[in-house]
Structure formats: C-alpha cells, structure tokens
Amino acid sequence: MNEYDCLKLDRQLCFPLYAASKEVIKKYKSFLNELDITYTQYIVMLVLWEENNINVKALGEKLYLDSGTLTPLLKTLENKGYIKRSRLKSDERNLIISITNKGESLKEKAKDIPYKMGKCINLEEKEVVELYKILYKILSQK
Amino acid sequence: MNEYDCLKLDRQLCFPLYAASKEVIKKYKSFLNELDITYTQYIVMLVLWEENNINVKALGEKLYLDSGTLTPLLKTLENKGYIKRSRLKSDERNLIISITNKGESLKEKAKDIPYKMGKCINLEEKEVVELYKILYKILSQK
DNA sequence: CACAATTAAATTGTATACAATTTAATTTAT
C-alpha cells in the first residue's frame, strides 16, 4: 500500500464506465449496420421519434451533445433522407429537425433493437435497475 | 403503451451509460488540463505507472483501445516527453512503451486526481461498489 | 430608433475511436 495506489487502473470508477460504454456501443453496431446508421445517429433518431420538430439546442440538451457534434451529424442524416432541416420562420436562429417518411419507417426496423441488445448484455433485472438509477444520479449532478 | 415504447430514450440503458461516461470524463478535464494531458492520455499513463515497458497490444487490451487510436496518441505522449517508444530487439514487431523521468514525475502531480474526482461525483459508497461491480460484469462479457 | 447584449448554429481546430487494409517481422508447415 502506498500513496500512488489510488492511481491503479482497477481502482478507478471512470475507467470501467468509459470502457463499458464503448463496448456496449460496439455491440449496437451489428444491429445498426442494417439500418445504415451509427450509434450517435441512432440516439438522435430515438429523440426524433418521440418528439418531432425539435431544434438543435433542445436535441443537444437531451443527448448531452453540442452543435459542433450535431451540425455535421444532422447533415448526414438529412443526406440519408431520414430527417429534414429547416429554419423556424418566427426565429431564424433556430434550426428545426423533422422526420421524413423514410425516417418514420426506420422506426419499424429499429423496434427490435432494444430487445436484441438486452439479450447481448447479460445482467440481472435487479442490476439493470440499479445501474440505471446510479447512472442517472451521476447525470443529474451536471 | 405501444410496440414502440421500447424505443423511448429514457427506456434505454445504453444512453445513460454513454452520457454519464462522457460527463465524468468532462469533469476530469479541469484537473488534467493542469498536467497538459487528455483523458485517454491519462489512462495510458495510469497503465504505464503500474507496468512499464509494455507493448502496444497489451496496452490496448487493458484499455480496450486498438492501434488506430494508440499509435497517434503514443506519438503525442512521446512528443510531450512523458514516454519513449522503442522496438523490442528480440521481436521488432513489438513497440515497447516506457516512461521517461518526466513521465514518472507526472505521477506526483496526478496522485490527487482520484480523490478530487471522487468529490465531484456524489455517490454513496454502496453505489460506487455496486456500479463498479456491474460495469465489470458488462466488461467481462466481451 | 440604435446599439449593446444575448442567443442558436455553424465553423475551426484538436483529439479520439474504430473498421479495414497494409506493411513488416516472425513463425509454421511442408
């Protein structure tokens, strides 16, 4: 035991959080490849399926992403035909993101993904609940 | 309740995992700025402080990173003077990473970071233990 | 009204991530 033991990798909480997040996202890839979208594009679509016609700022707040990430990503999703980007008439600073028919129909293809992913991550129901609770506790401390 | 409810953002486990990981890393930034390293460079140094003279493959296995990420990052750390990159004489395919004196002395500056970070993330001791356990359970399912 | 302050996106620059491929060194199998 010395004063540097706290620097051991397996003593850090940040590291398994970082690594597990990446590993879980990697597992999504095989399912998302079929929809021709990336993980970040997928979570953008998750928001839009729930709340259409949202501006970039609100989207970024929900997803913890800024315009530097979202601007190019939303252009990509528009090029793929899943969304439409248009300025809000009453305040042109706002870019409004809306789903196209193609984007709406993607929902049908996506709806099995959560179930498939659930089978990939082998956790007890109790662990899922606990993990969820702790992660949102961290997120609430912004 | 409909068949698409499973696609709601707040029903996903992946999302808080992804978001919390990024938020935690963001909190590290203020501490790591003082050492002039990024989060990924920091976890590389964590490994090297524990195990000097490690090759890129072993480093990547510990950190869940591949050579595509590590190669440029290790060049950066070498340019900063914290590590040295050299080929293993007995098998030149291996690039061996070793710490310089400057890299070793960085450990002194880093040793308070885990404590400082702990104060940033407000979790009960029980929650920390539980989170840690669940995350490593996910990681063990590679 | 006019101009400063604010706001929302976009842009710029730097640093990951990772799949897929390539290169170079070493090992295996014939």
Next chain:
DNA sequence: ATAAATTAAATTGTATACAATTTAATTGTG
C-alpha cells in the same frame, strides 16, 4: 529451407466529441 500463415503496428478513411470562436438573428435598453 522456404513459401504460407500469422502477428504487431501503422495507415487510411469515416465519424464522432468538444472547446473556442464566429456568424447571423433577435432581444433588451437607454
């Protein structure tokens, strides 16, 4: 012994992330 297979890094190409700055639109204030 030598060609084929394997292995470790490096490279290439694409896609995030995010801090910091810029641009353009709108709002607040004297």
